[in-house]
Amino acid sequence: MNATIDVVVNGESRAVAPGQTLLDLLGTLGLDARTVVVEHNRHIVRRPALRDVTVAAGDAIELVHFVGGG
């Protein structure tokens, strides 16, 4: 199956393979799950659950981390 689905990651639309989990998505983006916090459709997904959540078309995903700040 070649079709992709569109999800919104950090405010930008991205085409991803269907059936991907959030953990798969992090891998595709080259991100280490230990250093990123994932919000999926406004719900925080804890690290152990990243492999259990499959992304669907239209999902809004936020990937955040700590940066310099006061």
Add this chain to the structure above:
Amino acid sequence: MTTAVETIRDTPFTIGGRTFQSRLMVGTGKYRDHETMMHAIEASGAEIVTVAVRRVNLDRTNEESILHHLDPKRYFLLANTAGCYSADEAIRYARLAREAGFNDFVKLEVIGDQETLLPDAAGLLEAARTLVKEGFKVLAYTNEDLITALRLEEAGCAAVMPLASPIGSGLGLLNPFSVRTIKRRLTVPVVVDAGVGTASDACVTMEQGVDGILMNTAIAAARDPVGMAHAMRLGVEAGRTAFLAGRMPRREVAVPSSPLEGMLD
């Protein structure tokens, strides 16, 4: 020849059940590079270091999180909700920060105005109440207003953080009376956050009796951030020690320091 000096004993600096040696907390924003930042933090002697929560930049692969530089075992990471303009937004950022897994402390900012970056007291109280219920140790960045500070304490905040002057302004302590009043009336620690510009500001602020100071720009935007970080450390220590030592009363007239007796005819 050295003389033993009896140093003044201070009480421990404890916030939300955690005790720290340094009363100076520093931010990690606006440094020209990570190396300068790390040297400056080291020179400041700070143990509590603030960080912000932001989107990972997906266009730059392997973009470094600040945790590549800051060892979370060595420094106590205090996440902020900087840039949030509503209670809901600040709550969302705080939850994301806690999920990073270091601690349940948050430096709560709910900003009310873009030009001054002054806090929104109503939004701040609303967010503080929710976050305290969720088990957060809330350190609330607030105006130098006693009533707001009292309400934040009643809401269960672990510390109240009145500003010296607006964020990044470097104007120093504009309202010592209000900050002193807040310190006198609150039981939870009072940490002045924002506005300190140089070491004398830090010293004067600590002389008001507050428990600590949080600063970022004053160090990061100094010509020599490492040198300024060291100066700030000394300023905080000098101010704290002077407060504990108790200053002489102010007088409107001169009082001679030398004896009036024994003068020549």
